[in-house]
Amino acid sequence: MRFSFFLKEALRALQRNAAPSLAAMLTVLLTALVLGVFIPIVQATTGTANDVRGRVLVDVYVAPKATAAQKDQLERRIEATPNVKAVDFVSKEEGLATAKKRNPKAFEEGTELLGRNPLPDRLRVTPEDPDKVGAIVDRLAPRNAEGKREPQLAAIGEIRNREDETDKILSATGLVKLLTAGLAVLLVLASIALIANTIRLSIFSRRREVEVMKLVGATNWFIRWPFVIEGVIVGFMGGVLAVLLLTIAKETFVDPLSERFALIAAPDTIDFPLLVVLLLFACVAVSAIGSGLTLRRFLRV
Amino acid sequence: MAETRTQSAPIPAQRKPEGGGIPVAEFRDVTKVYDGGSVALERVSLKVGRGEFVFLVGPTGCGKSTCIRLLMKELEPSQGELLIAGRELSTMPREKVPYLRRNLGVVFQDYKLLPDRTVAANVGYSLEVTGESRESIRRKVPDILRLVGLSTKLHAYPDQLSGGEQQRVSIARAFVNHPPLLLCDEPTGNLDPETSIGIMQLIYRINRTGTTVIVATHDKEMVDKMRRRVIELQEGRLIRDQAAGMYRPDESTSEFAIRLRGEMGIGAEGHPN
Numbered sequence: 001m002r003f004s005f006f007l008k009e010a011l012r013a014l015q016r017n018a019a020p021s022l023a024a025m026l027t028v029l030l031t032a033l034v035l036g037v038f039i040p041i042v043q044a045t046t047g048t049a050n051d052v053r054g055r056v057l058v059d060v061y062v063a064p065k066a067t068a069a070q071k072d073q074l075e076r077r078i079e080a081t082p083n084v085k086a087v088d089f090v091s092k093e094e095g096l097a098t099a100k101k102r103n104p105k106a107f108e109e110g111t112e113l114l115g116r117n118p119l120p121d122r123l124r125v126t127p128e129d130p131d132k133v134g135a136i137v138d139r140l141a142p143r144n145a146e147g148k149r150e151p152q153l154a155a156i157g158e159i160r161n162r163e164d165e166t167d168k169i170l171s172a173t174g175l176v177k178l179l180t181a182g183l184a185v186l187l188v189l190a191s192i193a194l195i196a197n198t199i200r201l202s203i204f205s206r207r208r209e210v211e212v213m214k215l216v217g218a219t220n221w222f223i224r225w226p227f228v229i230e231g232v233i234v235g236f237m238g239g240v241l242a243v244l245l246l247t248i249a250k251e252t253f254v255d256p257l258s259e260r261f262a263l264i265a266a267p268d269t270i271d272f273p274l275l276v277v278l279l280l281f282a283c284v285a286v287s288a289i290g291s292g293l294t295l296r297r298f299l300r301v
Numbered sequence: 302m303a304e305t306r307t308q309s310a311p312i313p314a315q316r317k318p319e320g321g322g323i324p325v326a327e328f329r330d331v332t333k334v335y336d337g338g339s340v341a342l343e344r345v346s347l348k349v350g351r352g353e354f355v356f357l358v359g360p361t362g363c364g365k366s367t368c369i370r371l372l373m374k375e376l377e378p379s380q381g382e383l384l385i386a387g388r389e390l391s392t393m394p395r396e397k398v399p400y401l402r403r404n405l406g407v408v409f410q411d412y413k414l415l416p417d418r419t420v421a422a423n424v425g426y427s428l429e430v431t432g433e434s435r436e437s438i439r440r441k442v443p444d445i446l447r448l449v450g451l452s453t454k455l456h457a458y459p460d461q462l463s464g465g466e467q468q469r470v471s472i473a474r475a476f477v478n479h480p481p482l483l484l485c486d487e488p489t490g491n492l493d494p495e496t497s498i499g500i501m502q503l504i505y506r507i508n509r510t511g512t513t514v515i516v517a518t519h520d521k522e523m524v525d526k527m528r529r530r531v532i533e534l535q536e537g538r539l540i541r542d543q544a545a546g547m548y549r550p551d552e553s554t555s556e557f558a559i560r561l562r563g564e565m566g567i568g569a570e571g572h573p574n
Contacts, residue, residue: 002432005429012417016417208413208415209415211413212413212414212415212426213426213430214399214402215373215402215407215413216402216403216426216427216430216474217399217400217401217402217403217404217405217427217430217431217478218399218430219396219399219430220396220399222399222430
């Protein structure tokens, strides 16, 4: 009986304060939309960053004069090094073919000019843990006293681990991630402030009612429940609308795009149903807590 | 003028309840200073016994309303103690205040009704608050509305009623829980004399059921004619506490009304001082 009474009171209040309630609902709607868009975006950039990290490689260039036996020794030595996941042999012909594909003009003209293949054979090493790629290089060619690298084996011509490029990519994606996350946090904070303000307005317009409630001996929770329920209803409606809009956007824009371009679908993002549940929960929680807290001030005395 | 004559009533004190038991309300040296520095009450001490009918009179700003609001624990006294049924109000924790208010009926000059609710809903609200069942509310509300003479206005909204009728609704709301103490702050302040008598008659009827009643009003003339205990305040000081003479505590409500109407017409005939 209690609950039905509170529900009735909440519905009556919604009906009577339609305008502020609508404003609160729109605020919730916007917050949910922002969150619903930003969560997948943040996740996508994180996914890209992880992807790049996964592509961290060490190229061990074989010295041109190395014999076949030396090459075999080198390959076994690398395989025995800790933190090495895989070793692929790339012959100079294969290397030239990929290089030509990437930069046809330079390499085709270059080979013509030189009259021979300038690339050495190389061993492509994939590390287990991309962050500890330096240790592999140190193992194969430790630095001497002057800080120069000294290859352990005669077959090693040069070692490169593309650290510079990967570092750049990692820091760029990190920055994007940070920026989007910061923006999302700001937007959520703004929405909470807006919701609190809207609820404060609607309570202010009902302070006479609250006064009478207190006059006849209503406990604070008795006064608060209808407001909290009202907040939950407003939050839920805003959340449902936001989810609807997000679904429409997903169906009409993102899905057709991701079918055509693998790029968009590539990074792993949150499952849509999970996102929906999360958003609805956030909306309801934020508005319920907002209305409950805002009332505190009015319940004093 | 300023002397305190408590037992000088010509008809010997039959107010048996006042002597025995704990006073329903008691002020002990209560001082109230508002934040701005204005003194609303200065060292006021008084006792109100069970079943009494007390008038609190004085010009506007003399501290009547402050007294009422102190008794509701809407305000805290700056100094002194305030007791309701022997219970010290200042030590009462905040979360107990709603339960105190359920034992107080309060009536205001501006009725304080909820405009978007029917008369029945307005009265029922104070039962709703105490967690009464729906059946009991449905039973009690028409009863109390019959008592205040509004049994036909059950489904009317406050703005469809006259001022007197609205005040009756607010009295019904205050009394529906049968509180031991009824506080009225200028209950007839907005009403014409004839309607005021009706309201006073209703409050008197409630008093006759054993409820202690404290009425704050500036209508000194009417108070003097009603011949109940009068406490007069002036600039926050208690200047008269008088069990005004020549009233019979067992006077019936209609006798009371007839006498009141008569005296209002005749003038200062039975004036004790």
